[in-house]
Every structure is written in structure tokens, then in C-alpha cells.
Amino acid sequence: MSRIKTVFASLKQQGKTALIPYITAGDPHPKFTVSLMHTLVEHGADMIELGVPFSDPMADGPVIQRASERALLHKVGLTVVLDMVKTFRQTDQATPIILMGYANPIEAVGAVAFADKAKAADVDGVITVDYPPEECGSFVKELQDRDIDPVFLLSPTTDAKRVELIVNQASGFVYYVSLKGVTGAANLDIVEVAGRVASIREQTNLPVGVGFGIRDAATAKATAAIADAVVVGSRMVLAIEGSNEANLLSNVANLMTELKTAVDAA
Amino acid sequence: MQLYDMPDARGHFGQYGGTFVAETLVEALEELRVMYEKYRHDPVFLAEYAYDLKHFVGRPSPIYHAKRLSDKVGGAQIYLKREDLNHTGAHKINNTIGQALLAKRMGKPRVIAETGAGQHGVATATIAARLGLECVVYMGSEDVKRQAPNVFRMKLLGATVVPVESGSKTLKDALNEAMRDWVTNVHNTFYIIGTVAGPHPYPMMVRDFQAIIGIEAKQQMMEMVGRQPEAVVACVGGGSNAMGIFYPYIDVPNVRLIGVEAAGLGMETGKHAAPLTANSAVGVLHGNRTYLMQDADGNIIETHSISAGLDYPGVGPEHAWLKDIKRAEYVAVTDDEAMAAFHNLCRTEGIIPALESSHGLAYAEKLAKTMSKDKIILVNLSGRGDKDINTVAKLANISL
Numbered sequence: 001m002s003r004i005k006t007v008f009a010s011l012k013q014q015g016k017t018a019l020i021p022y023i024t025a026g027d028p029h030p031k032f033t034v035s036l037m038h039t040l041v042e043h044g045a046d047m048i049e050l051g052v053p054f055s056d057p058m059a060d061g062p063v064i065q066r067a068s069e070r071a072l073l074h075k076v077g078l079t080v081v082l083d084m085v086k087t088f089r090q091t092d093q094a095t096p097i098i099l100m101g102y103a104n105p106i107e108a109v110g111a112v113a114f115a116d117k118a119k120a121a122d123v124d125g126v127i128t129v130d131y132p133p134e135e136c137g138s139f140v141k142e143l144q145d146r147d148i149d150p151v152f153l154l155s156p157t158t159d160a161k162r163v164e165l166i167v168n169q170a171s172g173f174v175y176y177v178s179l180k181g182v183t184g185a186a187n188l189d190i191v192e193v194a195g196r197v198a199s200i201r202e203q204t205n206l207p208v209g210v211g212f213g214i215r216d217a218a219t220a221k222a223t224a225a226i227a228d229a230v231v232v233g234s235r236m237v238l239a240i241e242g243s244n245e246a247n248l249l250s251n252v253a254n255l256m257t258e259l260k261t262a263v264d265a266a
Numbered sequence: 267m268q269l270y271d272m273p274d275a276r277g278h279f280g281q282y283g284g285t286f287v288a289e290t291l292v293e294a295l296e297e298l299r300v301m302y303e304k305y306r307h308d309p310v311f312l313a314e315y316a317y318d319l320k321h322f323v324g325r326p327s328p329i330y331h332a333k334r335l336s337d338k339v340g341g342a343q344i345y346l347k348r349e350d351l352n353h354t355g356a357h358k359i360n361n362t363i364g365q366a367l368l369a370k371r372m373g374k375p376r377v378i379a380e381t382g383a384g385q386h387g388v389a390t391a392t393i394a395a396r397l398g399l400e401c402v403v404y405m406g407s408e409d410v411k412r413q414a415p416n417v418f419r420m421k422l423l424g425a426t427v428v429p430v431e432s433g434s435k436t437l438k439d440a441l442n443e444a445m446r447d448w449v450t451n452v453h454n455t456f457y458i459i460g461t462v463a464g465p466h467p468y469p470m471m472v473r474d475f476q477a478i479i480g481i482e483a484k485q486q487m488m489e490m491v492g493r494q495p496e497a498v499v500a501c502v503g504g505g506s507n508a509m510g511i512f513y514p515y516i517d518v519p520n521v522r523l524i525g526v527e528a529a530g531l532g533m534e535t536g537k538h539a540a541p542l543t544a545n546s547a548v549g550v551l552h553g554n555r556t557y558l559m560q561d562a563d564g565n566i567i568e569t570h571s572i573s574a575g576l577d578y579p580g581v582g583p584e585h586a587w588l589k590d591i592k593r594a595e596y597v598a599v600t601d602d603e604a605m606a607a608f609h610n611l612c613r614t615e616g617i618i619p620a621l622e623s624s625h626g627l628a629y630a631e632k633l634a635k636t637m638s639k640d641k642i643i644l645v646n647l648s649g650r651g652d653k654d655i656n657t658v659a660k661l662a663n664i665s666l
């Protein structure tokens with residue numbers, strides 16, 4: 001059983017919702033990424049979404065764009081990110097790592113070579129923002145052949161027919177983007193999200209994660225009540241951006257603790 | 267003979283093109299695809315488009331035999347398709363009118379655009395004013411500084427110009443930002459892309475709206491000289507003016523199609539904007555698969571060209587396809603060669619060309635020298651150089 005499946009199964013038994021923080025690898029500096037990942041886990045991360053920096057993050061708002069730019073200043077590309085995952089795995093073999101990024105860095109390596117390298121680094125899932133199922137060719141199969149879950153996004157504008165198409169390709173979980181717009185926008189409508197999540201559940205048994213627009217304990221709690229996983233991205237990155245070297249880990253730990261308490265209380 | 271029929275139903279030109287976008291954009295593109303399919307052959311829509319091209323833009327644009335230039339160069343006769351004479355000064359307006367009319371049909375009161383040199387931004391602001399649409403133009407903050415007169419023109423036309431501070435602060439970043447606006451405001455907003463790039467249906471749709479250039483040229487050449495040219499030459503940034511003039515010629519045998527990219531400081535320096543000529547790696551950017559200037563990690567690298575309109579790290583997917591099937595050839599000329607051709611046309615013909623178009627002219631001069639006097643080269647003079655006089659003056663250390 002994949003790590004992602006294992007985690008969802010065990011949380012389900014406990015009646016809990018997964019908390020999945022997102023950070024961009026290499027932000028604010030590559031030397032912090034692995035310690036940040038461990039800090040996230042120590043303070044309640046059930047899985048980690050690790051962003052692969054890209055020069056043209058078209059689907060991201062300003063906060064995550066800036067994180068990518070900070071990382072790229074230090075030349076953190078896909079190969080470096082995979083090395084970071086390897087280092088993380090030396091002391092944590094349990095927490096699923098999901099890479100999130102864009103198609104071009106993967107194409108630069110090649111789908112097969114990327115899948116091999118991701119497997120070697122012990123990555124558990126991959127979200128490729130601009131690879132809709134119609135365009136990603138054999139990529140899904142290459143990942144699944146290696147027990148890596150291709151995680152797909154669903155949006156408020158995805159109709160039932162496309163949900164069907166997507167859930168047939170996805171494994172691990174599906175990720176419902178809770179608003180129209182880019183990451184970090186600020187207009188989460190929890191009632192609408194609840195309705196959409198319910199209808200997605202009618203079409204798949206895969207766990208449903210919800211992200212984009214979760215910015216504090218209250219929205220995390222409300223989302224946790226209706227989803228199998230809560231993904232917190234821009235808010236996490238803002239905490240990193242607002243920190244200095246001395247308080248980086250403690251600021252992130254505090255935010256995680258606050259979010260974890262909220263998610264567990266749902 | 268098998269006639270050229272590209273792209274396929276999902277916007278692929280062989281392995282190029284397609285719809286590589288986030289799920290949040292899929293529905294919007296599908297809506298656009300359906301509406302464009304509905305109207306692209308609709309006689310009423312096409313009549314409205316043709317009316318504006320004639321009465322608002324001033325089409326057909328003439329073809330002009332540049333005799334003195336041809337004599338000076340010595341060799342083939344150089345003819346110019348005068349897109350510089352269009353309202354707003356470039357070919358860009360052909361496309362913005364088509365897309366803006368579609369926006370009206372789709373009931374979208376707000377249009378957005380990306381722009382580099384500002385020509386597409388001006389053309390979008392112009393048609394938005396003409397049709398009473400709200401207009402927001404995204405422009406890299408570096409370009410806002412470099413192209414101040416066009417920024418002012420857009421504002422005069424009632425558009426809001428938003429400087430983009432992310433990434434390299436140039437055209438590609440403006441495109442990213444416009445896409446972000448579009449995902450957020452898709453209910454009331456139409457995104458008018460300025461070149462044959464972006465996700466399907468844009469490369470096809472922009473080509474179709476620009477094909478009027480080649481359709482006219484084919485007819486005009488017959489009227490003027492009773493035959494078609496040996497070669498058609500056009501500059502390639504994203505590739506819209508080139509696709510516009512190439513497309514109607516694809517099935518015409520014995521007409522060479524030559525796209526001219528920007529070699530910047532020289533291909534060997536790496537400081538250029540010529541992904542086709544450099545045989546750059548194929549990748550995915552801005553919703554399509556194409557040749558892309560990128561580093562080993564797949565990050566897009568900065569391009570260089572004296573001409574802001576050619577300063578783009580990718581190229582329209584149909585050009586990638588035409589290169590691979592060898593129906594079109596792609597070459598590049600340097601900043602210096604383009605500048606020389608710019609001055610040459612000013613002095614010999616009394617026409618100030620855009621720096622983009624000067625790249626096409628520079629290559630036409632080189633090619634003409636290798637051909638006899640009875641041969642013909644048709645150059646797409648995609649725009650006029652009024653917008654470039656500050657750049658040219660600065661190079662000559664002249665303050666205006």
C-alpha cells in the first residue's frame with residue numbers, strides 16, 4: 001500500500017482529517033528546506049506538499065511566485081529538490097511527500113527519467129499543475145508503474161464529465177481547488193465548497209483534499225469538517241517570508257500547531 | 267495532393283500545441299473553443315470582421331515594390347506587404363478586432379491583454395474603445411519603462427496598464443499575469459492573446475485572424491506581377507505576422523517560407539531570442555508545447571533582442587511544426603544587421619520600419635543577393651517604426 005493510502009486509512013480510523021502544508025523547496029534558502037520539512041511533521045503535518053520552483057508559475061498568486069523566485073536565486077531546480085527529499089527520508093520514512101510543480105521541469109528531464117528519479121528519491125505523489133489528463137500522455141502510467149500517485153486538481157468549473165475523466169486517472173487523492181483564481185486569493189465560500197466536495201464523493205472513493213484560500217484556523221477548521229485533507233499553501237509561505245533565520249522554524253511550528261488544533265477540532 | 271489541415275481537434279500540430287493549462291482554465295478554454303468554432307465560418311460574424319478591417323483598419327494593405335532598395339542590394343526584387351499602413355501601425359490590429367468581436371458575441375464586457383513592445387496593447391485598447399469594452403493591459407515593468415509612448419497611447423485610449431513586477435518583468439511575465447487575471451475573472455473577461463501562442467484555440471484563432479495578410483498578398487501578387495514570389499519572408503517573435511502571411515501559402519508549391527528570428531547579440535553568445543534557429547529543447551510554456559529557450563532544469567531563460575516584440579523565449583507551436591516538416595525555414599539576424607536594414611529602408615524608400623520587421627528586411631537583403639534580378643521576395647513589413655525612434659536614437663547617443 002502506498003504511503004498516501006496508508007496515512008488516509010489510518011486517519012479515517014481515527015475520524016481525523018489530514019493536514020497538508022505546502023512549502024516551496026529552496027525557500028527562503030535551500031539550507032532550511034529539510035529542517036523545515038521535519039518541523040512541519042513534528043507539528044502535525046500528515047503529508048507534505050513540496051513545491052518545485054519554476055520560472056513561470058502561471059497558476060500561482062504573488063506569495064508563491066515570490067517563494068519560487070527566492071528559491072531560483074539559489075538555483076533550486078528539480079534535481080536539487082529530489083536530493084532534498086532523499087535527505088529528508090534518511091530520518092523520516094513515514095511521511096508522504098507530494099511534489100507540486102509545472103510540466104516543463106519534468107519535460108526537461110523526460111517523463112520516464114523523472115519517474116525513475118522520483119522513485120529513487122522515494123517521492124509518493126506528483127501534482128503537475130499544467131498537465132491535464134488529456135495532455136499528459138504516458139506520464140500517469142509511468143508514475144503508477146512505480147507506485148507513485150498522480151494527484152490531479154479539480155476546480156469549481158470542472159463539470160461532472162471531466163471529474164469522471166480525472167478520477168479515473170488519479171490515485172492517492174484528488175485535490176479540489178476551492179476557488180476560481182490563483183493560489184492565495186481570498187474568497188473561500190465554504191458552503192459552495194461543501195456542495196462540490198459532496199458531489200465529487202459521489203463519483204469517486206478517493207479521498208478529497210481541499211486547498212487554495214485556507215488562511216487561518218477558522219477556514220482550516222471549516223474545511224476540515226467537509227474534506228479528507230486540508231492543504232495550506234500561501235499562508236504557510238507567508239509565515240516563511242515574514243521570518244528571519246532565527247525565528248523561521250519556530251514561526252512555522254507555531255502556525256502548524258494553530259492549524260493542527262483547528263483541523264483536529266473539526 | 268493532401269492539403270494542409272492543422273491543427274487537430276484538440277489543437278495539436280504534431281507533438282506541438284495543445285492545452286497545457288491548470289484545471290481552473292480548462293472550462294474557459296472549452297467555452298472559447300466552442301464559440302470560436304461557432305463563429306469562425308459564420309457569414310454575419312465574418313462580414314462584421316471584414317467591415318472593420320476595411321473601414322477601421324484601412325485594408326487591404328498595399329503591396330509595394332521596393333525598387334530602389336532592390337537595386338541597391340543587387341539581386342532579387344523585394345516587395346513589401348505594407349502592414350505598417352494599418353491603423354495603429356502594425357498587423358496586431360487584425361487579430362484584436364477578430365477577438366474583440368468574439369468577446370462581444372460571448373457577452374464579455376471586459377478584455378485583457380499582455381503586451382511587450384506595446385503594439386498589441388495599443389491594438390487591444392483601440393478596439394476596446396471602439397466597441398465600448400473595459401480594457402486592462404499587462405506589461406512587464408521593464409517594458410513599461412522602455413516603451414513609454416505606447417503606455418501613454420493605451421492610457422489615452424482609456425485602457426488601464428498594469429506593470430508586472432514578477433520574473434524577468436517582460437513579455438512572458440505579462441502573459442503569466444494576464445492568465446492569472448483570466449482564471450480569476452473568467453465570468454466577465456475575454457483574454458485577447460497577441461500572438462499565435464497560448465493554449466488551443468489561440469494559436470489557430472490568431473492565425474486565422476491574421477491570415478488576411480496572406481490571402482490579400484496572394485491576390486495582389488497575381489494582379490501586380492502575374493505570379494507568386496519565390497520566397498515569403500517574415501519576422502518571428504511569437505509568430506503571428508509570419509503565420510498570417512505563411513498560412514495561405516502553405517499549399518502553394520515552390521514558394522519558400524522563411525521566418526526570421528532575433529539573433530540579438532549573436533547566436534554564439536546565447537543572448538538571443540531565436541528558439542527555432544538555436545534548436546532549443548522542446549517543452550511546455552504558456553499552455554502549449556513548443557521549442558523553448560530554457561536551462562537544464564527546465565526554467566525559462568532570459569532572451570535578448572533590440573526589438574521588444576521579438577523578445578520572447580518560445581514560439582507559436584505551428585512554427586515548430588512547419589520547421590519539423592520542413593515546409594518553412596527559420597533563420598536569425600542580429601541586432602546590428604536589423605539596425606542596418608532599418609536605416610537602409612528609411613533612406614532608400616522613405617519608409618521607417620518597425621525594428622521587428624527590420625529583421626525580416628535584413629534577411630531579405632541577404633537572400634536577394636544570392637538570387638537573380640527576375641526573382642521576387644515578398645517581405646511582410648509587419649509594422650512601422652515610429653514606436654522605435656527612442657530606441658534608435660538612444661543607440662546613436664542622440665537625445666530627442
Ligand SMILES: Cc1ncc(COP(=O)(O)O)c(C=O)c1O
Pocket residue numbers: 356357358382383384385386460461462501502503504505506507508574575576620622623648649650
Ligand atoms: C511590428 C511588429 N512585428 C512583429 C511583432 C512580433 O510578433 P509576431 O511574431 O506575433 O508577429 C510585433 C510584436 O510586438 C510587432 O509589433
